[in-house]
Amino acid sequence: MKITWLGHACFLLEGSRSVLIDPFVPSGLIRAAPDIVAVTHGHADHLGEAVRFGKPTVAMNEIAKYLRDQGVPAEPMNIGGTIEVEGVSFTMTPALHSSWLEAAGGGYYGGVAAGFVVRMDGVAVYHAGDTGLFSDMKLVHDLYHPDVALLPVGGRYTMGPQEAMMAAEFVGAPTVIPMHYNSFPVIEQDLTGFKAAIERTTDMKVIILEAGGSVEVGEGNRR
Numbered sequence: 001m002k003i004t005w006l007g008h009a010c011f012l013l014e015g016s017r018s019v020l021i022d023p024f025v026p027s028g029l030i031r032a033a034p035d036i037v038a039v040t041h042g043h044a045d046h047l048g049e050a051v052r053f054g055k056p057t058v059a060m061n062e063i064a065k066y067l068r069d070q071g072v073p074a075e076p077m078n079i080g081g082t083i084e085v086e087g088v089s090f091t092m093t094p095a096l097h098s099s100w101l102e103a104a105g106g107g108y109y110g111g112v113a114a115g116f117v118v119r120m121d122g123v124a125v126y127h128a129g130d131t132g133l134f135s136d137m138k139l140v141h142d143l144y145h146p147d148v149a150l151l152p153v154g155g156r157y158t159m160g161p162q163e164a165m166m167a168a169e170f171v172g173a174p175t176v177i178p179m180h181y182n183s184f185p186v187i188e189q190d191l192t193g194f195k196a197a198i199e200r201t202t203d204m205k206v207i208i209l210e211a212g213g214s215v216e217v218g219e220g221n222r223r
Contacts, residue, residue: 001123001218003148006030007211008183009046009130011150015121017088020055022127024048025211026183036085038118039063040129041099042110045183051103058083058090062111066101079114089119093140095131097158117144123217126171128152130180133163137170148217149173152180153194154187161194168198168206175217176206 002014007025012018012032020034024045037050039059050057050067057067057074064076077083082091097113115129117140126146128137140146149171152158158180159167168176176198181189195206207215 001121001125002214002216003125003177004214005177005179005209005211006032009040009127009150009152009180010048011127011179013118013120013125015123017086017120019088019118019120020053021116021118022046022048022129023050023053027211036088038090038116038127039067040095040115040127041097041113042066042101042103042108043099043130044102046130047101047103056085058085058116060092060099060111060114062109063099063101066104066108066110079112087120089117091117091119091144093117093126093128094134094136095129096134097130097132117146123147125217126150126173128167128171130158133159133167135170137167141170141172146171146173148175148177150177150179153178153189153191154181154183155189156186158187161189161191165194165198168204169202172204174204175215176204177215178206178208 004012009022017035037057061076064074067074093115095113099110099113101108101110124146127150153164
């Protein structure tokens with residue numbers, strides 16, 4: 001699988017299908033042609049361009065209802081559920097965060113925030129969504145054994161690097177890719193220490209991508 005970080009919390013997973021998660025980038029339009037879109041929660045910097053793409057979109061039940069009202073063929077689900085769309089499996093996991101559909105004028109209830117474990121072509125990717133640290137991240141490891149963990153590190157609105165180091169240990173994915181940082185001044189971070197600490201004390205590898213950068217991953221040596 002090819003994983004491309006487009007910026008903020010937006011990732012493109014490319015294999016037998018093309019999956020776009022949280023379709024928002026600060027720089028403007030996303031130049032991708034996804035088969036499937038997934039949205040972790042209703043904030044504008046995550047719902048992003050989901051309506052413009054108009055593709056099958058996996059989302060929390062309340063967000064999916066909103067998207068269907070906009071003509072999007074959305075697939076509703078909720079925490080703990082698993083669905084398959086075009087051969088790609090999506091399991092919705094908890095996240096500690098708020099959710100509100102700011103795109104709907106004065107606001108539209110967006111259910112609760114979530115993350116996803118996406119399985120495609122034998123690779124499992126955990127996108128934590130916007131979240132603080134919580135100990136049940138250990139269950140993501142125990143139940144789903146992800147090969148890659150995409151973790152927010154920006155602080156203020158999500159966990160920061162210190163908490164994300166513990167989250168990486170809880171999840172136990174061989175590959176960790178940070179996200180949701182340096183998009184705006186209030187979430188600027190220097191991740192030099194984050195990468196060094198994790199790689200010095202564990203067998204995990206931290207890959208710090210530039211916006212638009214990619215990495216190829218396969219099934220790792222799971223812990």
